[in-house]
Amino acid sequence: MAGGDDLKLLGAWPSPFVVRVKLALSFKGLSFENVEEDLGNKSELLVSSNPVQKKVPVLLHNGKPICESMVIVQYIDEAFAGTGPSLLSSDPHERAVARFWAAYVDDKLVTSWVQSFRGKTEEDKSEGTKQMFAALQTLEGALRECSKGEGYFGGESVGLVDVSLGGLLSWLNATEEMSGTKIFDPVKTPLLAAWAERLRELDGAKLAFPDKDRMVEFIQKRQAQAAAAAAAAASEK
């Protein structure tokens, strides 16, 4: 690593977007200072580093802030091009395809999964679940195409899409545990199911992923809070 590179990550351990950045840093072999933010009481540093969104993750490189998880991941790949593996191919078309699928994860998978959790009605939620499984089916096809017979979206080694989707793994696994329904179903999406297993075994993933039980506990607490808030709002009517 180049001398004098100070990397500080403002994050929150459950956030899949923060996990993406941790994955990228770990895969590239970069050490960083992890700063755990209390999202209910955001630090001055976070608010001044990301005045537009006031969200985590924010990466500070020698004090200069970079925001938005996939912008940060591409920055890490470019600023530390000589360090560790590249997260993007050198071929322009392959890069465009990787960016497309990385964006797809956000546009379709994250959106539908959030709806399955936070939908206002049971109908909303089940529509979210349906769309989530449709998105996973599409990503199964993407993995088949991008991996070219190797183990990752990036081919032989992890790339941008592996990081983009990998960030969500802990949430998705916790959801599986809580609902009893397999999300990475080895029958419906065999490549993705194998990919998830493979990714979890990587050293970089072990460093970045939150503990599964802790994740389940966190989600259960969140759901309880949401239910209590909804009950309180209903009783006020």
Place this chain on the structure above:
Amino acid sequence: MAPEKNSSDLVLLDFWVSPFGQRVRIALAEKSLPYEYVEEDLAGKSDRLLQSNPVHKKTPVLLHGGKPVNESLIIVQYLEEAFPDTPSLLPADPYARAQARFWADYVDKKVYDCGARLWKLKGEPQAQARAEMLEILKTLETELGDKEFFGGEHGFGFVDAAFAPFTSWFQSYEKLGEFKVAEVAPKIAAWADRVGKRESVAKSLYSPDKVYDFIGVLKKKYGIE
């Protein structure tokens, strides 16, 4: 002659008034890259479009030697990388590139959807969309500051190309939201004038009146008003 890919292999599947397609047209013009423009009928999409973008079935799609690239900002980055000897929209420095990507992403996530809510909705939800649009314009005003272009030292850049197509929608947003960009965000209004005169932008955009008429057509289609 070696069967190299050259820029005469470029085909753009597009829709005339689409601000997303216009970004690509602006980038191609900035780079002086010749291409074949194909107008898609969004009510009757061509097989070529559906096969090139099976996931979203949307324009713009760039075909280079027959290989498709989708999503406007991804297409612009592709042009940067596939034609490195043409004028660049992204700076070389990784930090400056990250800032450009952040702001282009901001424009991408915010402007069109908020604008659409301005013409689709009424009453309180429309008022909310209006408030949000003012917020967006003020945020972009702060980012632009006293720079001539969002690209700063680099000149006309990635964020300028991303946002410029929406300048022909300003008049419509103003009419629907009852505000003036020149009052809410004077630097943005001045920037809009400047980019509007730039050749690549001038030849890619349609007049604000045409955009307003198009919104009228959309409203009829969706049974609004």
